[in-house]
Structure formats: C-alpha cells, structure tokens
Amino acid sequence: MTVYEASPTNRRSTKTAMEELYSGLLAICSTMQPMTVRQIYYQATVQGLVEKTEAGYVRVQRALVHLRRTGRLPFSYIADNVRWQRKPETWRDPQDAMRATARFYRKALWDDADVYVEVWLEKDALSAVVYDVTDVYDVPLMVTRGYASLTFLHVAAETMRAIGKPTFIYHLGDYDPSGVNAAEKVESSLREYAHGLPITFERLAERPEQITAWNLPTRPTKTTDTRAKNFGEVSVELDAIDGPRLRKLVRDALDKHMPAEQLEVLKAAEQSEREWLESWASVGNAA
Structure with a gap:
C-alpha cells in the first residue's frame, strides 16, 4: 500500500496564506479600532482577505482568536458589549468614596x-x-x-x-x-x-x-x-x-x-472641578 504524505509546499502555502490573513486583519484593527468582529469581517471582505460567506466569517473569527491568544492583537481592539456583569459600587471607607467621586466626576454638559x-x-x-x-x-x-x-x-x-x-x-x-x-x-x-x-x-x-x-x-x-x-x-x-x-x-x-470649541471649554471646567474634588478628598484622607 502506498502512503502519501502531505506536501511541504502545500503546508508552506497554507501558512503563508494564514499569515497574509493575520497581517491584513491586524492592519484593519490597528487603524479602525475598536471594532466588532462582524465589522472587521466586512472590512476583510472589502479588501479581498476572505470571501463574503459564513465560512469567511468563521475564518475571521478564528484568526482574531489566534491573534489575541498569541498576544499580537490587543484585546481592547475588539468591541464586545453584549456580555456584562451587574455589581453595586462599593468603597473601603468614606475617603475612598471621595477619591472615586473625584476620579469619575463628570460635568452635565x-x-x-x-x-x-x-x-x-x-x-x-x-x-x-x-x-x-x-x-x-x-x-x-x-x-x-x-x-x-x-x-x-x-x-x-x-x-x-x-x-x-x-x-x-x-x-x-x-x-x-x-x-x-x-x-x-x-x-x-x-x-x-x-x-x-x-x-x-x-x-x-x-x-x-x-x-x-x-x-x-x-x-x-x-x-x-x-x-x-x-x-x-x-x-x-x-x-x-x-x-x-x-x-x-x-x-x-x-x-x-455642541461645537468643538464649546465642548473644549466645558471639558476644561470639568477638569478644574475634578481637581477641586480631589483636593477635598486629600483633606479628608489627611484628617
């Protein structure tokens, strides 16, 4: 019986094709992040990286998993707002709560x-x-x-x-x-x-x-x-x-x-008020 082994050339060509897909996806993500997996898939079809089919979508999914697990793609580049948790906000003590208030203070614009x-x-x-x-x-x-x-x-x-x-x-x-x-x-x-x-x-x-x-x-x-x-x-x-x-x-x-210049003025006021709160938090902590 004759045993046929996989061709080294085919393995190399497959590896080259995958690397081309990885490089293309990294380029898309680095310039357009954060994006959902489906957004990345559509951009990949536009650039001819994958076919516009369910199989093409699965290829993109798997490639993005590989890139994140190997550290080549930051997890923050992929947007995922479907999964989330509920937990009440808690603090160690009142001073900790004051610091958190100062840190997350937002002005009603x-x-x-x-x-x-x-x-x-x-x-x-x-x-x-x-x-x-x-x-x-x-x-x-x-x-x-x-x-x-x-x-x-x-x-x-x-x-x-x-x-x-x-x-x-x-x-x-x-x-x-x-x-x-x-x-x-x-x-x-x-x-x-x-x-x-x-x-x-x-x-x-x-x-x-x-x-x-x-x-x-x-x-x-x-x-x-x-x-x-x-x-x-x-x-x-x-x-x-x-x-x-x-x-x-x-x-x-x-x-x-709200034009950009108006937004800038309001954001400057917000920062000033945040610093004021931080100063109060520091006083409370010292006491």
Missing part, C-alpha cells in the same frame, strides 16, 4: 443648552464602538436590540417631556426591511408618547446613498420578511460601516449642537 439630544442604536454589539463619542459629548446612547419595547419607548418619551426642550434623535440601524421599519416605529412611538414635544428625528445610517458612496458590502434582502415588498433586492448591515466612519457620523451630528 447640556444643562444650559437649548436642546436635548439622544443617539439611538439598533445593535447592542456596536454600542462599544459608538460610545467612544457619546461618552465624550455626555449624550445618552439608547440601544434597542432590534425593535424597541413599548415600555422602553414610553420611558424615553417621558424623560424627554420632563426635560422639556426641543429634542433631536439620531438613529443608527440596518438598511433592510426590519431595520428601516424598527426606526420608523421608534420615531412614531416617541412622537405619540411625547405628546406634542418638538422632536427632530434623523436616520444617520444606513441610507441608500451611503451604500453607493462607500461601496458597502451588501446582501440579498430576505424574501421571507413580510416587510420586503417594494423594499428592493439589496440590504446592508450596519456592521458594514467601519468604526471610524461610524463614529464620525455621530460626532458630526453632535457637533451641530
């Missing part, structure tokens, strides 16, 4: 503003990507996980009514029948429950012109979706937009209400 602003996001997995911007601007990030519940929408509208200012809502969601419909439901429900409060609703992403202008990876619209009639053959997941571009969309929207 919108108290003197003429408007109220929120960013709504369809996908929880992308919240860590967008939060980098909403956190700096002190703007609520409302994550719906697809269709928002009536309770969530009612509470949000009640908050807007209590604040009592003209409200601007910026929405980010998939461009497919359910994603578009979910955004429409958010808008109509907030208007209903806010009882006449002025609300400006803008869909930041995804929009048809963005798909063309940015050459976003598409997928066929699901014909099983009852909302697919007259929608069109092409759908796009929000994950297809890379992290930097997604954050810029949000930043540009918020800039319209």
Whole structure:
C-alpha cells in the first residue's frame, strides 16, 4: 500500500496564506479600532482577505482568536458589549468614596443648552464602538436590540417631556426591511408618547446613498420578511460601516449642537472641578 504524505509546499502555502490573513486583519484593527468582529469581517471582505460567506466569517473569527491568544492583537481592539456583569459600587471607607467621586466626576454638559439630544442604536454589539463619542459629548446612547419595547419607548418619551426642550434623535440601524421599519416605529412611538414635544428625528445610517458612496458590502434582502415588498433586492448591515466612519457620523451630528470649541471649554471646567474634588478628598484622607 502506498502512503502519501502531505506536501511541504502545500503546508508552506497554507501558512503563508494564514499569515497574509493575520497581517491584513491586524492592519484593519490597528487603524479602525475598536471594532466588532462582524465589522472587521466586512472590512476583510472589502479588501479581498476572505470571501463574503459564513465560512469567511468563521475564518475571521478564528484568526482574531489566534491573534489575541498569541498576544499580537490587543484585546481592547475588539468591541464586545453584549456580555456584562451587574455589581453595586462599593468603597473601603468614606475617603475612598471621595477619591472615586473625584476620579469619575463628570460635568452635565447640556444643562444650559437649548436642546436635548439622544443617539439611538439598533445593535447592542456596536454600542462599544459608538460610545467612544457619546461618552465624550455626555449624550445618552439608547440601544434597542432590534425593535424597541413599548415600555422602553414610553420611558424615553417621558424623560424627554420632563426635560422639556426641543429634542433631536439620531438613529443608527440596518438598511433592510426590519431595520428601516424598527426606526420608523421608534420615531412614531416617541412622537405619540411625547405628546406634542418638538422632536427632530434623523436616520444617520444606513441610507441608500451611503451604500453607493462607500461601496458597502451588501446582501440579498430576505424574501421571507413580510416587510420586503417594494423594499428592493439589496440590504446592508450596519456592521458594514467601519468604526471610524461610524463614529464620525455621530460626532458630526453632535457637533451641530455642541461645537468643538464649546465642548473644549466645558471639558476644561470639568477638569478644574475634578481637581477641586480631589483636593477635598486629600483633606479628608489627611484628617
């Protein structure tokens, strides 16, 4: 019986192909982090690193696991906001609590503003990507996980009514029948429950012109979706937009209400107040 051994050439070519994939993924992550695995996958398909199939997605998943376990890719580059824990905040003593207050103190940046602003996001997995911007601007990030519940929408509208200012809502969601419909439901429900409060609703992403202008990876619209009639053959997941571009969309929207120079002044005041709190914490500790 003849025994055939694996060709050394094939092993080398496979190793070379994997190294090319690793290098490509590292380049994507280093310039666009933090990103979700699915965002990285879409960028990999655009750059021809993997095919746009489930098998291609699995290859990216496994490659990213290997790169993190071998220390080549920082864990912080991969955004994962789906898994989390609940734990109350506790401190060793009152002085420890004062130091923590000083360290985490944030100034309410919108108290003197003429408007109220929120960013709504369809996908929880992308919240860590967008939060980098909403956190700096002190703007609520409302994550719906697809269709928002009536309770969530009612509470949000009640908050807007209590604040009592003209409200601007910026929405980010998939461009497919359910994603578009979910955004429409958010808008109509907030208007209903806010009882006449002025609300400006803008869909930041995804929009048809963005798909063309940015050459976003598409997928066929699901014909099983009852909302697919007259929608069109092409759908796009929000994950297809890379992290930097997604954050810029949000930043540009918020800039319209709080320009960079105004934000800088408020942040300087915040730092000054934080230092004042730190000085009090030091006095309490000395006592």
